[in-house]
Amino acid sequence: MEHLLQVEHVVRKFGGLTAVDDVSLYLNEHELVALIGPNGAGKTTLFNLLTGMVPATSGVIDLRTNKQKYDLTHKNAMQIADLGLSRTFQNIRLFKNLSVMENVLTAMTSKYKEGFMTAVLRLPSFYRTEQEMKSEAHQLLEIFNLSAEEQTLAKNLPYGIQRRLEIVRALATHPQILFLDEPAAGMNPEETADLTDLIKYIQEQFKITVLLIEHDMSLVMNLAQRIYVLDQGKVLASGEPAQIKANPQVIKAYLGEGAD
Numbered sequence: 001m002e003h004l005l006q007v008e009h010v011v012r013k014f015g016g017l018t019a020v021d022d023v024s025l026y027l028n029e030h031e032l033v034a035l036i037g038p039n040g041a042g043k044t045t046l047f048n049l050l051t052g053m054v055p056a057t058s059g060v061i062d063l064r065t066n067k068q069k070y071d072l073t074h075k076n077a078m079q080i081a082d083l084g085l086s087r088t089f090q091n092i093r094l095f096k097n098l099s100v101m102e103n104v105l106t107a108m109t110s111k112y113k114e115g116f117m118t119a120v121l122r123l124p125s126f127y128r129t130e131q132e133m134k135s136e137a138h139q140l141l142e143i144f145n146l147s148a149e150e151q152t153l154a155k156n157l158p159y160g161i162q163r164r165l166e167i168v169r170a171l172a173t174h175p176q177i178l179f180l181d182e183p184a185a186g187m188n189p190e191e192t193a194d195l196t197d198l199i200k201y202i203q204e205q206f207k208i209t210v211l212l213i214e215h216d217m218s219l220v221m222n223l224a225q226r227i228y229v230l231d232q233g234k235v236l237a238s239g240e241p242a243q244i245k246a247n248p249q250v251i252k253a254y255l256g257e258g259a260d
């Protein structure tokens with residue numbers, strides 16, 4: 001079977017340290033997959049490789065879409081984003097002094113490539129596009145329960161809501177694959193439960209593939225169809241949540257005794 005994303009024998013070295021060590025994995029269309037593992041296991045580095053933020057030392061990353069195959073190891077972050085791969089960051093990256101609405105609109109501009117002169121002269125097509133963008137942004141913010149905050153500056157939002165806004169921004173680019181780096185970090189159990197429902201909802205509604213890094217096992221076990229466990233740069237195990245929970249190596253390296 002051909003996969004949407006196929007990672008084969010990918011390695012990333014930083015000097016003498018091998019952060020990602022011969023990793024192979026795949027994502028199918030409309031799958032929700034989790035990447036877990038101890039601190040320093042190489043999870044974020046793998047995200048950086050998949051989204052073109054750091055080049056691989058060796059290996060192949062193939063994306064199969066629109067009946068074409070693209071080798072992502074030869075593309076930069078902008079080209080990969082254009083192919084429909086979008087991400088959030090562990091350390092939130094919002095425009096802190098822009099409003100919630102402006103944050104979403106700026107994310108959309110990569111999709112709507114209006115000519116510079118059309119924008120400067122404010123020709124009719126610019127308004128039409130701006131209108132479309134605003135209408136879509138309203139819809140997205142409503143789904144994420146952020147309508148009341150549209151005019152609030154990002155810096156004035158509580159941390160958990162900033163995380164939700166980051167996901168809205170990533171979705172605003174109409175991704176085919178969404179990479180979420182610790183979406184529940186810093187959230188309380190209630191916020192995490194809400195976020196779990198929301199991620200499931202957007203994956204189904206927008207028919208996207210999601211790969212998420214997360215330390216919160218309630219979110220991972222409730223949400224993921226498959227899980228990859230990274231340890232010291234290598235894939236220690238992969239499988240369905242029940243298999244991962246029962247894997248003695250995973251329990252030893254990461255989950256700990258008594259994990260449920």
Ligand SMILES: Nc1ncnc2c1ncn2[C@@H]1O[C@H](COP(=O)(O)OP(=O)(O)OP(=O)(O)O)[C@@H](O)[C@H]1O
Nearest residue numbers: 014017019037038039040041042043044045046090
């Ligand atoms: N730019 C870099 N230069 C040098 N070393 C790096 C760089 N980025 C990551 N590393 C190292 O690579 C290893 C993997 O780090 P990475 O951040 O990918 O782990 P992680 O699994 O995401 O950890 P965490 O769960 O703490 O976020 C670590 O030892 C880290 O110090």
